[in-house]
Amino acid sequence: MFAGRIDGIGPRYCPSIEDKLNRFADKERHQLFIEPEGWHTVEIYVNGFSTSLPEEIQYEALRNIPGFAHFKAFRPGYAIEYDYFPPTQLSHTLETKIIKNLFLAGQINGTTGYEEAACQGLMAGINAHQNINFLEPVILDRSEAYIGVLIDDLISKGTEEPYRMFTSRAEFRTLLRQDNADIRLTEKSFHLGLASAARLEAVNRKKMEVTKITRILQETSIDPTEAEQMLSEKKMSPLIQKQKAAALLLRPNIDLSMIREGIPALEEKLREFAPHSLEQAEIQLKYEVYIKKEKELVQRISQLEQLSIPETFDYDRLTALSMEALIKFKKIKPRTLGQASRISGVNPTDIQILMVYMGR
Numbered sequence: 001m002f003a004g005r006i007d008g009i010g011p012r013y014c015p016s017i018e019d020k021l022n023r024f025a026d027k028e029r030h031q032l033f034i035e036p037e038g039w040h041t042v043e044i045y046v047n048g049f050s051t052s053l054p055e056e057i058q059y060e061a062l063r064n065i066p067g068f069a070h071f072k073a074f075r076p077g078y079a080i081e082y083d084y085f086p087p088t089q090l091s092h093t094l095e096t097k098i099i100k101n102l103f104l105a106g107q108i109n110g111t112t113g114y115e116e117a118a119c120q121g122l123m124a125g126i127n128a129h130q131n132i133n134f135l136e137p138v139i140l141d142r143s144e145a146y147i148g149v150l151i152d153d154l155i156s157k158g159t160e161e162p163y164r165m166f167t168s169r170a171e172f173r174t175l176l177r178q179d180n181a182d183i184r185l186t187e188k189s190f191h192l193g194l195a196s197a198a199r200l201e202a203v204n205r206k207k208m209e210v211t212k213i214t215r216i217l218q219e220t221s222i223d224p225t226e227a228e229q230m231l232s233e234k235k236m237s238p239l240i241q242k243q244k245a246a247a248l249l250l251r252p253n254i255d256l257s258m259i260r261e262g263i264p265a266l267e268e269k270l271r272e273f274a275p276h277s278l279e280q281a282e283i284q285l286k287y288e289v290y291i292k293k294e295k296e297l298v299q300r301i302s303q304l305e306q307l308s309i310p311e312t313f314d315y316d317r318l319t320a321l322s323m324e325a326l327i328k329f330k331k332i333k334p335r336t337l338g339q340a341s342r343i344s345g346v347n348p349t350d351i352q353i354l355m356v357y358m359g360r
């Protein structure tokens, strides 16, 4: 690769050791994970040492690692090169714009990763089925599922290197939690004939319970004397006046199980509910403020189109930027914050940092 005979960009998220040496030359140490390949083999995988250097050099380098002086190799490391069809040629259904009825999914769209391939296969499959049966397309929104973020990123931003799905790529990640995936998506899935009626029923029951629990917590007042023992045992400041259980739950070191344990009257009302419903209500109450804030942030980010970045802007000053954002900002020199936010691999946090430095 360094001789220039392979000119593709390697997968950023699995760089070779020579690539790491080149990009992170200032680092003094590098961690390797020695992973046994199975119970019945002596083969181990040297995780963190992927390489495409000439075979002899690979072995010489390995022999220099303490503990590896007498290693034997099964096979040398090798490089991989990616090619893909620019995903900007697709619509949100993953159907190609150029050839009707042709759907593309997976690595061919410029992604890398098992989950990335699997979720696109699911969506392309669903939409091919909808298409052939003259049914409405199924498109997941960015605020609804990581799948929505991945597909929207791919088709609207394109990608210049293998795309991986990260939580940081989603602006709504407080909404996109694994604990609420069932609430977000089961109904859709049921209407497509994927989720069973029993699953939908279970989710509907959960939603109903969450509503009831939330109401109980918002309506039940806790007396200072009732909470006194629980709070003093946990070395927390006492209640000065009556407070709703939901408000007490907002204290950082308090969770619902503590309140239930400490306040028998409340436990009496909550005993009948399923643990996953209690957990869901607790999460929704505890993070309510953050979710609201995040929605406001998304709103602000959508107004970034108007804000221009000076051409001479010195990105090197922004030490908190991710390495990927720094490299891309310097290369692309976005004209506006809006353009900066659409660059593949640049995430909302990078934009926030940029906003702060631009005095917003």
Ligand SMILES: Cc1cc2nc3c(=O)[nH]c(=O)nc-3n(C[C@H](O)[C@H](O)[C@H](O)COP(=O)(O)OP(=O)(O)OC[C@H]3O[C@@H](n4cnc5c(N)ncnc54)[C@H](O)[C@@H]3O)c2cc1C
Residues within 6 Å of the ligand: 080, 105, 106, 107, 108, 111, 112, 113, 114, 115, 117
């Ligand atoms: C060495 C290596 C390590 C990796 N490690 C990880 C990892 O740890 N975690 C992770 O998430 N991802 C990893 N990946 C990436 C991941 O494996 C791929 O991104 C993912 O498997 C791609 O799935 P896909 O279905 O899009 O493509 P593929 O799995 O490549 O499937 C394409 C299929 O199409 C078939 N095909 C091609 N041409 C034709 C044709 N003309 N007619 C019929 N069939 C054809 C191929 O034989 C193949 O079976 C790794 C990749 C490599 C190369």
